[in-house]
Amino acid sequence: MKNFTFQNPTKILFGRGMQAKAGAECARFGKKVLVHYGSERVRQTGLLGEVEASLAAAGVTYLELGGVQPNPRLSLVHKGVEICRTEKIDLILAVGGGSVIDSAKAIAAGVPYAGDVWDFYCGKAVPEKALPVASVLTIPAAGSEASDSSVITREEDSRKYGLTSSCLYPVFSILNPELAFSLPAYQVACGTTDILSHLMERYFTNARPVHLTDGLIEATMRTIIANVPKVLANPQNYDAWAEVMWAGCVAHNNLLDTGRIGDWASHGIEHELSAKYDVAHGAGLAVVFPAWMRYVYRHDMARFNRFAVEVWGVRADYFDPEATALAGIAALKGFLVSIGMPANLAQLGARAEDIPEMARLATGGGKWTLGNFVKLDEKAVEAIFRLAAE
């Protein structure tokens, strides 16, 4: 186990009706809130009204800023920064999924910074402080509700970069599984593929032994695998949604990183797909991750055997570990297809002729490698895209 420092200050309020507590929680941080959201769906469902009534009841005034899109855009972040400065906002309350929360975090980091907040994303500067951010989560997926990270896309050049800083942990997040009941099935599948991917990125590590976190990650993966089919079959299944929503948060709150270093190559490869085709992040991951596995599994057959047996319930073939490893990868692929994810680049709407360019961009024109479990150069990334095309 590697040395580590771990602290996650986010307060989680979990369960039915918890959105009614938003006002009282916000009031602990100030008197004026920016309510940040995506589409008008959150107003139509009544959620925005409930949250705003709770703010008013707690004596908190608020402004609204909607319009966050999937793969949240820098231009709206700039607009949010302006509003927060002009209106002297005390806290940004994101009502939505990971895109809305990521956008809120970007605004929060931008407000006290004299330069352009994009500096943080492209690595030119490091944020030292941020406005407090909080969330009412509507989509179990990105894990942003209890994470220290944010991903933003700059429209002009389709660059999509992430920022990680301890000042980005939300001060509180409200997780009510009922809010996920009305999600479209495809979005559920994309979101839960994202959760599974957060777990797999952490799982595939060269740190050894990491017995405890291996077991915790596997348990969280099994929870997703067991419960996603249930919520797809019956979107009103509160119990199954609760498992998925809490698992999605635990998957990405950094506890499962402790003492190990994750891989994150598949996320890097997928970013090229969502930047180029504006596909859902989860759908891109569903295509990339099994391809990545097929490319790297020989690097650590023991780990891929453990993945097959402990996560997917494959019966180990002790005399043919390669067969066991491949059965695990096949089980992942089968699961993803069964929940409605694309099986290859074509089904995703990506074109084979774009592969060389995407591989070049993903590795900065060959200037850097992706991943920690196995370091991938431009050629390796191209090979993985080719496997993803099959």
Added chain:
Amino acid sequence: MKNFTFQNPTKILFGRGMQAKAGAECARFGKKVLVHYGSERVRQTGLLGEVEASLAAAGVTYLELGGVQPNPRLSLVHKGVEICRTEKIDLILAVGGGSVIDSAKAIAAGVPYAGDVWDFYCGKAVPEKALPVASVLTIPAAGSEASDSSVITREEDSRKYGLTSSCLYPVFSILNPELAFSLPAYQVACGTTDILSHLMERYFTNARPVHLTDGLIEATMRTIIANVPKVLANPQNYDAWAEVMWAGCVAHNNLLDTGRIGDWASHGIEHELSAKYDVAHGAGLAVVFPAWMRYVYRHDMARFNRFAVEVWGVRADYFDPEATALAGIAALKGFLVSIGMPANLAQLGARAEDIPEMARLATGGGKWTLGNFVKLDEKAVEAIFRLAAE
């Protein structure tokens, strides 16, 4: 899953050499620290010197208060409260195991309170604030290093009560597995039995479904079961100690309670043993817990089957769930005996003739019941003590 609120603010600094960071971390909270510890062993091993050098290097002055005993005593807490008030201490740094940390928490709660801190433990008052507490952990066991609770014993009448309050979470805790290398084997066994017990108390719940936390608890139990024999066989096994130490912290930091209600009857029953005979808490639990299981397992055969199969690797007998459940309990018992724990009350040094009195005291003279999974009255507690005597 039940509604819950979860927030654990404790910063964990984990790994080799981390005690050197004590000074810089303390300096974030003030300029004057009370270093609280137990026996002089921490001075002899050089740990106290290292920590104090780190404080001095960070410009933090300190006073020492040693002498905490297992089952920490109220009289020393009173003394600590006096010192903190007189000397205007900013933070209490516990260097030791759970007893030292629990004692530090009691002092911390007592300092800003006008009455006797015992009021908090016997339920007469609720703490609203406390001095910051931090720890350098030397014994993986109680989990106090990242918990919101403290257990103190009042010497005059051997009453041992717990206090839980969010103001008791340590602000930081340093976990260096190397510090556990020199622990005597019996203390290792007692401490890790305590960890396993914290997990089992949480595991046996009537909340259902609680898929994610069931899996997380099982993974943590398996980590203890796999690694304790390794540290007993080779006390210098850093990797195995790291697993045990991190598992001991995760076991009790309240994440594994989320959405469920634990049982805690075995802890209540054991408190009578350690109050009466001053035995180690873990040794008492080793005797009580399997007896409790034999008394209650018919209440939820499915859960006891899951415990047997998922935690102990028992092969399920689908046509005889009772046999499967009993095999799980036998496996727990066998494990505890294998690591050097007593098998019954006599081996613990307890007397059968004291059973009725202990059962009476444990239930307040029949005024209350123990446990949530199964509610135990005085008669039930007595029956469990009888099973523990076998």
